[in-house]
Structure formats: structure tokens, C-alpha cells
Amino acid sequence: MKSLTVFNSIFQRSKLFNLVSAAIYSTFFALFLLVISHKESQNTPIMFVTLALTLQLLYHSSWSRFFSETIRSPFNFLKPGFIRSAYWSQSLYLFITVFIPIIIGFFLLNIDSGYFLFVAMIGISSFALMNFNQITGAIWTSVIILWSAGEEAKFFNSVEESKTTETLINHHFSYLPVDSHWLALVVIAFSIYLLYFFTKLTPKKTIDSSCSNNDEIQLRYKARGKISSFIDQAWLQFKYRFFQSIGVFNSRIEVVLMSGQYQSIFLFRLFVFVLAIFSINNHLITDFFIGLGDGFNAGFSDSSNSNYEFNNSEIITLSIFCLALLGIFDNSIFSRFLFAQRFLWLREPVDGITSFKALFTGSLVRKMMFEIGFSLTTFILILIEFKLEFTILLFLLLGYLCLKSYSIIVGYLTLLSNHRKVSYFCSVAAYAIFFVFWVLISTVVTVADLVVLAVLSVLFLSIIVYGFNRIKHSKTFTY
Amino acid sequence: MNHIIDVNNLSKSFGSNTVLIDLSFKIEEGSVVGILGANGAGKTTLLQCLIGMLKSDVGDITILGDKCPNFSVNTKHNIGYVGQEADLLNWMKVNQIIDYTKQFYNHWNDDMVEQLLEDWDLSKQQKISKLSVGQRQKLAIILAVAPQPKILILDEPVASLDPTTRRKFIKTLIDMNLDNGQTILFSTHITSDLERVAAEVLLLKQGRCFFQGDIDDLKEQVVRLHISSKRPIDAQLPITGILTADINGQHASITVKNVKDINIDQLAEEIDADITIESLSLEDIFVELHS
Numbered sequence: 001m002k003s004l005t006v007f008n009s010i011f012q013r014s015k016l017f018n019l020v021s022a023a024i025y026s027t028f029f030a031l032f033l034l035v036i037s038h039k040e041s042q043n044t045p046i047m048f049v050t051l052a053l054t055l056q057l058l059y060h061s062s063w064s065r066f067f068s069e070t071i072r073s074p075f076n077f078l079k080p081g082f083i084r085s086a087y088w089s090q091s092l093y094l095f096i097t098v099f100i101p102i103i104i105g106f107f108l109l110n111i112d113s114g115y116f117l118f119v120a121m122i123g124i125s126s127f128a129l130m131n132f133n134q135i136t137g138a139i140w141t142s143v144i145i146l147w148s149a150g151e152e153a154k155f156f157n158s159v160e161e162s163k164t165t166e167t168l169i170n171h172h173f174s175y176l177p178v179d180s181h182w183l184a185l186v187v188i189a190f191s192i193y194l195l196y197f198f199t200k201l202t203p204k205k206t207i208d209s210s211c212s213n214n215d216e217i218q219l220r221y222k223a224r225g226k227i228s229s230f231i232d233q234a235w236l237q238f239k240y241r242f243f244q245s246i247g248v249f250n251s252r253i254e255v256v257l258m259s260g261q262y263q264s265i266f267l268f269r270l271f272v273f274v275l276a277i278f279s280i281n282n283h284l285i286t287d288f289f290i291g292l293g294d295g296f297n298a299g300f301s302d303s304s305n306s307n308y309e310f311n312n313s314e315i316i317t318l319s320i321f322c323l324a325l326l327g328i329f330d331n332s333i334f335s336r337f338l339f340a341q342r343f344l345w346l347r348e349p350v351d352g353i354t355s356f357k358a359l360f361t362g363s364l365v366r367k368m369m370f371e372i373g374f375s376l377t378t379f380i381l382i383l384i385e386f387k388l389e390f391t392i393l394l395f396l397l398l399g400y401l402c403l404k405s406y407s408i409i410v411g412y413l414t415l416l417s418n419h420r421k422v423s424y425f426c427s428v429a430a431y432a433i434f435f436v437f438w439v440l441i442s443t444v445v446t447v448a449d450l451v452v453l454a455v456l457s458v459l460f461l462s463i464i465v466y467g468f469n470r471i472k473h474s475k476t477f478t479y
Numbered sequence: 480m481n482h483i484i485d486v487n488n489l490s491k492s493f494g495s496n497t498v499l500i501d502l503s504f505k506i507e508e509g510s511v512v513g514i515l516g517a518n519g520a521g522k523t524t525l526l527q528c529l530i531g532m533l534k535s536d537v538g539d540i541t542i543l544g545d546k547c548p549n550f551s552v553n554t555k556h557n558i559g560y561v562g563q564e565a566d567l568l569n570w571m572k573v574n575q576i577i578d579y580t581k582q583f584y585n586h587w588n589d590d591m592v593e594q595l596l597e598d599w600d601l602s603k604q605q606k607i608s609k610l611s612v613g614q615r616q617k618l619a620i621i622l623a624v625a626p627q628p629k630i631l632i633l634d635e636p637v638a639s640l641d642p643t644t645r646r647k648f649i650k651t652l653i654d655m656n657l658d659n660g661q662t663i664l665f666s667t668h669i670t671s672d673l674e675r676v677a678a679e680v681l682l683l684k685q686g687r688c689f690f691q692g693d694i695d696d697l698k699e700q701v702v703r704l705h706i707s708s709k710r711p712i713d714a715q716l717p718i719t720g721i722l723t724a725d726i727n728g729q730h731a732s733i734t735v736k737n738v739k740d741i742n743i744d745q746l747a748e749e750i751d752a753d754i755t756i757e758s759l760s761l762e763d764i765f766v767e768l769h770s
Contacts, residue, residue, distance in 0.1 A: 005582040013570045074566040078530060079583045080555035 331411030
């Protein structure tokens with residue numbers, strides 16, 4: 001069918017990969033159906049979470065990336081009916097992976113499908129930018145962690161009674177100060193707008209000419225295939241001029257490194273910082289998060305009370321959100337260095353490869369330290385403001401350490417072109433497993449055990465990286 | 480004759496660098512027009528503006544009655560484009576991208592595809608990422624011509640092709656124009672190829688249109704005057720539209736923009752010299768224009 005040409009081409013792009021993904025998804029889907037056929041089963045929420053995680057794995061590791069590459073390819077520009085085909089293909093994909101489970105979940109189980117739809121729609125808006133994928137992935141994972149943690153706590157404490165009618169009616173977004181349906185509508189509209197925006201943007205594979213005022217910024221033209229947002233460009237211009245005026249730019253390397261950078265993740269973290277630190281006592285803003293927390297805690301508190309104070313679980317809720325957002329390493333540092341290395345090799349007058357690598361290694365370490373230092377400081381400031389217990393504080397800091405280490409490894413792996421697909425698949429799968437693992441153990445083990453497990457996790461992931469490095473023989477990203 | 484492409488007052492800048500300045504031209508249906516210009520003259524920018532890949536700063540472009548960039552599906556069916564760099568879907572094989580592209584079009588000439596694949600030694604089972612630059616260019620051309628569009632826009636299509644393939648491709652272009660009356664607009668540096676295929680030329684110089692019309696008219700207008708006098712020739716010759724002037728004592732070689740504006744007999748009498756007119760090839764004109 002002409003309308004599904006894009007769908008077919010993406011499916012055929014990596015048949016094996018897609019078939020494996022489809023097999024995993026189908027298996028979980030079949031298990032899910034099997035479980036929900038026994039309505040008394042307490043495993044239903046876990047199965048539902050697993051299904052959601054599998055969907056995330058499929059969405060972020062395969063379809064989302066291939067789809068965004070397809071719609072941005074200049075080859076498809078001027079193809080009659082291409083945009084229509086793209087819309088149809090995206091709709092079919094979402095229908096298969098999102099709407100069918102929602103419909104089944106809703107009609108057979110009365111399960112909270114609203115949240116699934118809501119999160120899936122956030123995912124749609126992120127498909128075109130890998131950077132947003134990271135953020136969305138973090139948000140989604142946090143939502144799933146919180147939800148499953150709540151369910152698990154009930155399970156382990158044997159407090160979960162048979163579901164009342166009220167529980168079925170109220171869902172995780174019932175306690176928001178705004179109508180969740182309107183919110184979902186806004187997200188859906190935004191998603192559709194983004195799809196429209198990126199299909200229109202397709203032919204413009206270079207960045208907007210407004211960046212060309214500064215010759216150095218034009219280096220971005222060399223970074224093929226990267227689309228920067230308006231925010232990216234504006235922030236880049238501002239930063240460039242500011243650093244230039246105070247004389248921070250000491251070498252061309254600094255400029256090139258900056259020019260290949262996505263700026264939005266940095267801004268997003270600033271936003272989280274400001275929101276968390278300065279709005280903790282602002283009821284207009286906190287009502288939203290309190291409502292969200294209430295939803296995930298089955299509505300034990302009332303956010304309409306203006307004298308409401310955060311309870312411990314809500315503080316932890318916010319903390320985990322912050323952890324997910326700040327713990328993710330800004331992987332664009334690696335891609336920037338790769339780009340800068342290629343770009344400057346023939347241009348920067350240095351004495352041989354050793355000197356060149358030494359120059360870069362210093363810059364790379366500085367950038368990584370800055371990224372880790374900035375996000376860790378932000379996270380610690382947030383945690384201090386939250387006045388958490390020492391045990392929870394330690395748990396969150398360990399979580400930060402593991403997540404940061406892990407995302408550095410993921411960033412490194414995804415850059416290895418030889419094993420890009422495998423590494424991406426493995427890393428996303430591990431990402432999901434890792435978090436489920438942490439959620440499960442957090443409910444049963446002691447702090448001492450957590451420390452040991454955190455160290456073991458980092459070691460285990462390091463071994464995976466080492467294994468990958470041993471397998472690959474060429475085209476290595478080295479310094 | 481219908482104007483299949485209509486460009487009015489087109490200007491395009493990249494920051495402070497102005498690439499196209501107030502360009503206006505029309506292209507008739509069934510014509511073959513070559514765009515000639517030095518590096519950076521604005522050929523690629525012009526072609527990308529025409530199909531809507533780049534947004535123009537000022538001016539209107541109309542193709543097949545549709546305003547750029549809001550082309551209808553019908554108009555898209557009738558525009559074939561091959562860029563300077565063959566941007567293909569690298570993860571596909573040759574047969575896959577052919578099948579993929581075919582899905583989008585109502586008309587598809589399978590015989591032509593098979594013939595060109597055979598002529599240009601392209602295997603259907605080859606992966607696109609493994610093709611050479613020239614092979615990719617060939618494939619991009621095949622994919623552009625197979626739907627038999629009314630307009631074919633080609634950005635330096637033969638730049639990466641070997642001489643044999645280049646000739647075959649030029650023959651294919653001529654056949655398409657003669658058999659189907661397709662309008663072909665292409666940019667090139669290779670003036671000999673342009674002369675083989677195109678009847679008309681659009682000559683760009685520093686973003687402006689220097690000449691648009693028949694190649695023969697251009698050759699009739701731009702000529703070199705050889706002047707021999709018995710006394711030293713004055714540097715300030717009373718000639719309008721001088722492109723280049725090489726004055727050496729009693730002899731001078733002057734290339735003029737439009738010889739029709741000059742009364743040769745009157746000029747010879749005025750400066751007391753013998754004047755002979757030398758016709759120039761397209762390549763000579765190009766060199767004179769950019770020297």
C-alpha cells in the first residue's frame with residue numbers, strides 16, 4: 001500500500017532487529033494477556049510495567065530513530081505523498097504498540113490506560129530529536145519506577161486489598177490541579193505539531209542562516225545530520241558572545257567543541273534546578289507535582305488544601321524525578337569530541353598524533369568533570385532543600401552514581417559505529433532491566449547491601465564495555 | 480509556448496553573504512536549459528530555491544502553476560530532482576530503493592530503469608552504502624528519470640560520472656527531451672556537455688543573471704575583437720560593454736558583451752584601425768567572463 005511505504009521501508013531496514021523486537025514485544029504481550037485473563041492475579045501491574053518497558057525499548061531503540069532519519073532525509077523531499085505516508089506509518093505503529101494494549105487493558109482489566117497513553121504521547125513528540133529521547137526516557141522511566149514501586153510496596157506489605165470501584169475510577173493523573181484530559185490533549189496537539197514541524201523542516205538539513213554571523217559558529221554546518229532547535233541556536237549565540245567577551249576561549253578546540261553541542265539538555269537541567277529549588281514553597285507550581293504524587297500514591301492526600309506540606313513520599317517522588325533528569329550524562333560531549341577530532345585534525349597545528357590526543361584528552365576530561373560536577377551540585381542542592389533522611393539520601397546519591405556511570409557507558413557505546421545497533425539495543429535493554437532491578441531491591445535490601453550492589457552494578461557494566469572494546473578492532477573512538 | 484518555470488526577483492542570502500540577487504527568468508515547456516557559472520555563483524542555491532529546498536528571501540517562484548514551496552501532489556509527480564550529492568537512503572539495496580521510490584509515483588518506466596541499470600553496470604543487489612560516488616550519482620539519476628517527470632532539475636549531474644557514462648547520460652537526456660518533450664534544467668561546469676544537450680543557457684555571475692537565451696545568440700553577442708592600428712591604441716577605447724581588454728601597443732584583443740551594440744565600421748574609422756571579429760566557444764566565453 002502506498003500509504004504504508006514508509007512503514008515498510010523502516011521495517012525492512014533492519015529486519016532481524018525488528019523481528020527480535022517484535023518477538024520480545026509479542027511475548028510480553030501474550031504473557032500480559034495470559035495474566036489479565038486471571039483477574040485475581042497480583043502480577044498484573046508488573047506485567048503491565050514490563051509491557052510498557054518493552055514498548056519503550058522498541059520505541060526508542062528502533063522505530064523512533066529510523067523514523068526520524070527517514071523524515072529528515074533529503075531524498076524523500078519532493079516525493080509525492082511522502083508526508084501522508086509518514087503520518088499513516090506513524091499512526092499504524094502507534095496503533096499496534098500503544099492503542100491495542102490500551103484498549104485491551106481498559107476493557108478487560110480496567111487498568112489505568114490513561115497514564116500509558118499520556119506517556120506514549122510524550123514519546124511521540126520526542127521522536128525527532130535524540131536529545132529529547134533521553135529526557136523522555138528519563139521521565140518515562142521515573143513514572144514507571146514510581147508506579148511500580150508503589151505497586152510493589154503494596155505487594156510486599158500485603159496492604160493491597162481487592163480493588164475498590166473508587167480505585168478503578170481514579171487514575172494516576174486524577175489529582176492534578178488541571179483536568180488530565182486537557183493536559184493529554186495539549187500533549188497530543190504538541191506532538192502532532194512537532195511531527196508537522198519536522199516534516200516541514202526536512203529539506204532544511206542545514207541550520208538557520210542566522211547563525212552565520214560568527215564565522216566560528218558556521219562550523220556547525222560541518223556536523224551533518226544534526227538539527228538544532230531555536231533554543232539551541234539562541235543559547236549558543238549567547239554563550240559564544242559571552243565567553244568571547246570575557247576571553248574564556250583560549251583555543252579553537254573550545255569553539256569547535258561548543259559548536260557541535262546540543263544546548264537544550266543543559267537548559268533543561270537549569271530549568272529543573274530552578275523549579276526544584278525556588279518553587280518548593282510556591283503552591284501554584286507545587287500543586288501540580290503534589291497532584292501527580294498523589295496520583296501515584298493512590299490519592300491519600302488532598303492537593304486542594306492551600307496549607308499543604310509535602311509528605312515524605314512526595315519529596316522522594318520529586319527526588320527521583322530529579323535523579324532521572326540530572327543523573328543522565330550529557331552524551332553529546334562524546335559526539336562533540338568525535339566531531340571536533342575529525343574537524344581539527346587537518347586544521348590545528350599540533351606536533352603529531354600524540355600531542356593532538358593529549359590536547360583533546362585534557363579538554364574531554366575537563367568537560368566531563370564540569371558536566372558531572374554541575375549536575376551533582378544541582379542534585380545535592382535539591383536534596384539538601386528537600387531535607388531527606390540519611391538512608392534515602394544515600395540511596396539517591398548511589399542511584400545518581402550508578403545512573404551517571406551507566407549513561408556515560410551508554411554514550412560511549414552508542415558512538416562506536418561498528419556496534420551501534422547492538423550496543424544501542426543492549427544499552428536500552430540494560431537501562432530498563434537496571435531500573436526494574438533497582439526498584440525491586442530498594443524495597444527489600446538494607447543500605448549496606450545497596451552500596452555493595454551499586455558497586456557491583458558499575459563493575460558489571462564496566463565489564464560489558466570492556467567486552468565491547470575487545471570485540472571491536474577498528475574505527476574506535478579513542479583519545 | 481507555456482512557461483513551465485517562472486522566477487521573479489529572486490534573492491537569497493546566507494547571513495551577510497548574498498548569493499542570488501534579483502534573478503528573473505522564465506523557462507518554456509520542452510526546453511533544455513543549462514545553468515552555467517563559476518564556483519559560488521549560486522547555481523546550487525538557485526536550484527534548491529526552485530524546488531523549495533531552500534527558502535528564498537525575496538521573490539516568487541512558480542512551477543507548473545504552483546507557487547513554491549507549496550507544490551501540489553500533482554506537481555511533485557512532475558518534478559524530478561538530482562542533487563549535487565546523491566542523498567540516498569543508505570541502508571537500502573539498489574532494488575529496494577527502486578521499489579521504495581516507485582511506490583510514490585503514478586508513472587514509472589520499468590523498462591528504462593532496467594536499461595539504465597544494465598548500461599551503467601549497477602547491480603540490483605548492491606547495498607547503497609557500498610556504492611562509489613559515481614555509482615550513487617547514476618542511481619540517483621535513474622530514480623529521478625524513471626517517473627518520467629515533466630521537469631527534470633539536475634544539479635551538476637555529470638560531475639561524478641566517467642566520460643562513457645557521461646555520454647550515455649547525455650544521450651538519455653536528449654532522447655527524453657525529444658521523445659517526451661520533458662523540460663530539463665541542469666547546472667554544470669562542463670561547457671562541452673552543455674553545448675551537446677542544451678539549446679539555452681542561463682549564465683550566472685556573482686549571483687546575477689548575465690545572460691539567458693539561446694547558446695547561439697550568446698555566441699553571436701559575445702565576441703572577441705582583434706584590433707590592429709598603425710599607431711598605439713588608446714587605453715580608453717570608445718567601446719561599450721567590454722568584458723576583457725588586452726591592449727599591447729598597436730594591437731588589442733577586446734572581448735565585448737554584445738557586439739550588436741557596436742558599429743564596427745564606424746569604430747574602425749574612428750580609431751583608424753583594422754578590426755576582425757573572432758567567434759568564441761562557450762568555454763571561451765565562460766573564461767572571459769570570469770577572468
